[in-house]
Amino acid sequence: MKLTFLLNNAITNADERMAMSRSFKECGSDEARDDDDDPDICSHCAxxxxLQPALYFCFNCGVYGRYMCGICLRQHNRFVKNHEIEKIANRSACNRLDYENKKTMKVEKDLKSKEAEVMLLEEQVNEYSKVNQCHQERIKDLETACQNLEKEKNQGEKMATRNLEHLQNILKDKTKTAADEYKNLLAKMDNLQDRAQENDLKVKSLQHSNEELHKENAALLTELKQVKSENENLSKELIGCKNVLAVEGEKFDHKTKIQECERDTNRKGSKLIFKGKDDSYTGYSRQGEIADGKLHSGDVRTIEYKPVVVAIEIGNTGSCCAYAFKHESIRRRIYAIDEWYCGSGCKKVSIENRSVVLFDENKKFHSFGFEADxxxxxxxxxxxxxxxxYFKNxxxxxxxxxxTRDFEIDDDKGKKMKAIDVFGAVIQYLKDYLLDQLKTRGPEVQNNDIHWVLTVPAIWTDSAKQFMREAAYSADIAESQLTIITEPEAAIVYFQMENQIEQLTTVDISSPGTKCMVIDxxxxxxxxTILERQSDGGLSEIKSATGIACGENMVIEEFHELLRNITGDAVYQKWIVDGHPGDQTDLQNEIESKTRTLKTYSTGKVTFRFPDSLPNTFKEINHESIQQxxxxxxxxxxxxxxxxxxxxxxxxxxxxxxxxxDRIVGLVNLLLKEPGVQGTSIFLIVAKAQIVQKAIKKAFPTVNVIIPKEPDLAVLKGAVIYGHQH
Incomplete structure (x- = not known):
């Protein structure tokens, strides 16, 4: 399935390039005319x-190059460096032949790149074949184990039958002596004593477990006291912030702030907020929808000065939010939302809310996150x-x-809704929730006072990124207050700020040519995602391999396989089929929490809170407890x-x-073998699970592995810092 996804992605990219080529023909590019005697027309003006005559030709823009007049060339050079430009006025036949040869070389280069991608896909197919072979061997081992258990069962039944016959013969034997009966009584007494000792051991084990639980409870109480103490400190700091805000509110001059930003950036308030994959920047208009109905992302926008920055990260399984005030130093405070509403009306303490949303039968928004669950x-x-x-993932x-704006997505039962309505409702909920939280931090903050930053995966196409803009617009977020940044770029921004403040490592990722792989x-x-630092300080994406099925759910599946081995397939299937959605959701949350915080050096046992529906199902079928x-x-x-x-x-x-x-290490090895990725010397891991971190460090001892102080918040806080800086 994943191989099909990668092939489809490659085909889709090829289709996009063909569509771009056709657009050049329609707008006056050289590719649109066979008559070379006619004057060339500027592609941008077309x-x-x-119909502005073209005087220059750029070999690097577009798929087959692009014609430009003198005015468009100056605009082009403001944003793009190191492109190959040729003056084409009065070009001789020899120069035209040279131009055709250059175009041919570019096509051959693209063909070689595609051949390299095919080779990578073939290597991945071989890797999947090996994994499949391992699974087949595991299935054979399980079948052998089942056969052995069946043999032991038959032997036990035979032994029980022989013992029963033996006892019947003893009862029939009336000549048994009193001495033999006495010996039998002694044997029974010994057996009772052995059972009593076993019971004593079980009692001691339970007492030991009780002591451990008491220790855990004491640790939790200590942690609770610390949290209360921190809460008191935060309350005091909140009062101080309110006083500062009150004073700043009296002194605040919006026009002065804008003038300061203009002097600092020398761009008259314009802020560069998104960088394209080809390191180029284009203009943007809200009416940027072409005749095919698809959405196209722009890159340069004007962001007005706002006193508050809010970042929203909508993940596949979890979503989170954070904010910061621009009058405060970004080094001192980024506030992350750590309490979310549940269905009972209470609040659950968690950095992440679940990325699920619920609509009623009339497609009207009902709830989001834990409340929706x-x-x-x-x-x-x-x-x-x-x-x-009910939508998830x-x-x-x-x-x-x-x-497109009419694109539809399926819920868990296959029913369809417009994606723009689903994502717009999610952003609207998170926006309203954040505004309620900000009201508790001081003077009331309005939507117009906020610079919103949305994070998106690096693999998303420009149309998907523009779709998120449209969804934000539907949630009453204006174009002049919205920024979109990719998750790997946000993670690097966070690490740079964290390392600058606390000097965590000597690793430098700011030097031009430095390659860094972000593992999320x-x-x-x-x-x-592999990013390379450019000479102008920007980041260029070299390679991106995303959507690989080796996340936390893979660990959860292994845990469920362990449960299946303990309870048996019949019990486990009945527990699933009978339907315990609440218990299964609670169990998944418990597994996620414990596996993320498991220490690599710790020993002993891990305690999981477990719903009683599974033990009850086991006892109903087997007439004994699971512990037995x-x-x-x-x-x-x-x-x-x-x-x-x-x-x-x-x-x-x-x-x-x-x-x-194992799968993560294998995929990283495959990526490092690619020509463009070779030389990557830094790994930035955005994963809280210490076992995953240790496995990557062990597999790549020569690479500088960087783990942020708060890996699960690196993307979110990096987005806040980016908005704070821009």
Whole structure:
């Protein structure tokens, strides 16, 4: 499936280049005419309906080059450096032949690039074949184990039958002596004593577990005290911020601020907020929709001065928000939202809210995040969820497609809604939630006082990025207050600021030519983006391999496979089929929380809070508790199931990460073999799981591996810093 996705992506990029070539023909490019005796027309002026003779030709713009007049050449040179320009006025036949040869060489270069991509795809196919072979071998091992268990079962039944016959013979034997009966009684007494000792050991084990739980409780109480103390300090700081804001509000002069920004940037308030993949910048208009109905992203916009910067990260499985006041030093404070509403009306403490959204049967927005999850569980338990619209894995739905305003996406039941309505509702909810939070920080902040920054995956096409702009516009965010930045660029911005303040490492990623691979581990997928620092200080994307299925959900699947091995396939399938959506959602949240915070050096056992629906299902089918079954299995002494908790040896938990880490290391090795990626000396890991971090460090000992202080917030806070600087 992933190979098909990569092939489709390559075909889509080729189609985009063909479409761009056709647009050049239609607007007066040299490719549009076969008669070379006619004068060449400026391609840029032709898009506005002007027939301006061309005096220059750029070999690097577009697919086959681009003609320009003198005015457009000066505009071109303001934003693009190192392009090959040739003066074409009164060009001789020899020069024209040289131009045709250069075009031929460019086409051959593009063909070689495509051949390299095909070779990479073939290597990935071989890698997937090896993985498939490993899975087949594992299936054979499991089948062999099942056969052995069946043999042991048959042997046990035979032994039980023989013992029963033996006891019947003893009962029939009336000549058994009193001495033999006495010996049997002694044996029974010994057996009872052994069972009593076993019970004593179990009691001691339970007491030990109780002591550990008491220790954990004491640690939690200590942490609670620290949190309360921090909360008191924040309250004091909040009062100070309110006083500062009150004073600054009296002194604030908007016109003076704009003049200061103009002097600092020498651009009269204009802010460069998004950089294209080809390192070029183009103009933009809100009416930038061409006749084919597709959305096209622009790059240069004017951002007005705003006193507050707010960043929103809508991830595939989780979304988060943060903000900062421009009158405060960005080094001192970036506020991240860490409380979200739940279905019960209370708040859940978490940096990330779940990226799920719920609409009623009339396609009217109902709820988002944890609140949507809880509401949907109640609807499912009452059988009322079939007519509602429940969307999850949001960002995956915008990958690898040409997005239009009428583009539709499927919910979990296959029902369709317009994507612009779904994403617009999500941005509207997060915007309103942030405005409510900002009201508690001081003088009331309005929407017009905010510079909004949205993060997007690097793999997204320009039409997908423009789609997010349109979704933000539908949420009442103006064009002059919106910035879009890719996630890898935001992560690098955060690391540079963090390293500048705290001097965490001597690694320098600001030198021209430095290549850095940003590894972002998400819920369903992992993204790998290689960026190179340019001489003008910007970042150019060399290679991007995103949407690879080796995220945190791969670890969760291994955990469910462990449960299947413990309970048996019949019990596990009945638990899934009977439908316990609330329990399954709570279990997934618990697994995500524990696996992210698991220390690589820790030993002992990990405690997971577990719903009682699975133990009840096991007892209903097998007429015994899960713990009794574990005592007879290979997990005896390594896994303990106590009521609503399961305690698993940490070494077992660490093995759940192996398929994920092996795949990540394999993919990074493949990327490093590509010609353009060779020489990458820095890895920036945006993943909180320490086991993943350690696996990458071990696999690549010669590479400088950088892990930000807050890896799960690196993209979000980097977006805030970027907005603060611009």
């Amino acid at each position: 898009t506005d309906g002007k 809880d509401a949907y569980v109640i609807l499912a338990e009452n059988g009322e969820h079939t007519k509602w619209f 949001l960002t995956m739905k915008l990958r690898g497609s040409d997005i 581990l998400g819920g369903n997928t992992a993204d790998f 079954a574990i005592e007879r299995s290979q997990y005896k002494g390594r896994i303990t199931w106590l009521s609503d908790k399961i305690r698993i040896d940490k070494e077992i938990v660490k093995t759940l990460f192996k398929p994920c880490t």
